[in-house]
Amino acid sequence: MRYAQEAARFSTDGRLPLRDFALNHYGEPDVALFDFTSMYAAENASMVYERHGRRLLCQLVGDSLLEPFWPxxxxxxxxxxxxxxxAWAVRTWGQSPSPHPLLVIAERESIYRLL
Structure with missing residues (x-):
């Protein structure tokens, strides 16, 4: 607990008044460093841009797609x-004959919903 107080004091140059810690389920003072009350998740995993008659497949992966839940x-x-x-979507996108873009997106989105 003292470490958390010292870190708060140092990072605010002593301008943050010291407060009592919240009590955990054992009735003991506790501190939580991470807030998991809200999580980020992209609405879609992929998107197709079309410019000058060409199509570009763009995809999100990793933390930009779905915020990790550390616990x-x-x-x-x-x-x-x-x-x-x-990578599978890119493979499908590049197949010959090329599939309709909506089929590639539909497959990628359905897989994303399983994550």
Whole structure:
């Protein structure tokens, strides 16, 4: 507890008044460094831009796609899986004959919902 107070004092040049810590479920003073009350998740995993008759597939992977939830340790695994899913979409995108862009996006989005 003293470390948290010293860090707060140092980072604010002593301008932050010292407060009592919140009590945990044991009735003991406790401090939490991370707030998991809200999580970021992208609405979509991929997007296609069309310019001058050409299509560009853009995809989100890792933390930009889905904010990791540290208490469960799922961040690294989801990051790798989302990168592999994106690679699969790029592979599908480049196949000949090329599939309709909506088919590639639909597959990628359905996989994203499973993460």
């Amino acid at each position: 469960t340790g799922s961040g690294c695994a989801r990051g790798f899986l989302s990168a592999l899913d994106a």
